Amino acid sequence: MPEIARIRPPEDADERGTLTGLLDFLRATVELKLTGLTEQQAFARPVTPSALTPAGVVKHLTGVERFWFAIDFAGQDVEWPWTDEDPHGCFPLAPDDTVAGLLAAYRTECARSRRIIAAASFDDIARSEGMTFNLRYAVAHLIEETARHLGHLDLLRESTDGEVGE
Template identity: 55%
Template sequence: MTDVDAVVPLDRVQPPQRAGEKEALVLRLDFLRETAVNKVAGLSTEQALTAALPPSALTPAGIVRHLMCVERWWFAIDFAAMDVPEPWSDDDIGGFELAPGESLATVVRTYLAECARSNEVIAAHGLDEVARGEGMEFDLRYAVIHLIEETGRHCGHLDLLREAIDGSVGD
């Protein structure tokens, strides 16, 4: 694995036990995002493309790519109505499939960039603001809570996959 292909663990910041609503939600989501990246840090791209728990086809890299997709879908497309490419195709609903030759490091960089864009959207709007996407009726609070749930659930999947691939366990 070359340095360009390496995924470096992030410093996870434990959210404060007392904070305003928006700060508490965003910091919890950031903590889970950091956890997802740390779950794949140290894996090679080959390992990250391993479906380690048959019959499931889930791979660590596919889960991180999916998390990038849901960040884009919920915050940029559905909430902010940004003119950005849809994150998945009709052939890959959910966005779990990597492009041929795509490395784990590339997937993680794309995910972190999408998380940064999501945080910009969150920072620019109030939690009570309603989504601008066509036919969307949820508020920003709902989207943030949904992404906390989604990211947390997939961190659990990453726990299981990582342990099956190389025995690594932990936070």
């Protein structure tokens, strides 16, 4: 597994540097939350009656990255991240999912999102039909979504193996 570079965002950057720095910091923290878990731990449901698993949260965040940046903002023709049975990506896992595979997919999707963000202005409007948000809004939304789900990962990780912290 590659080393995870978790770099605290600059406190005196411009708007783009601040927002993308915060998002990258949160993305690295997502990866750290699964690092060290066994397959069994990552796919377990340690907080009953919730169906949330650490692995499911990462798979959901991968879909969210693709949905907001590649599909809705950039208008790319890429695979839809969720199924007809689960159109909103409610943390489903497939039998062949693995921690390594889920983290690799997350890294790949985050890299695609970074390229899309770097190539556009924060004032650019989403290209997908019917979308009216700008890139600034999409980045801010992903910061919120990733941070919210990191709270879930904190609780799941502590319940699984007692690991706490950033």
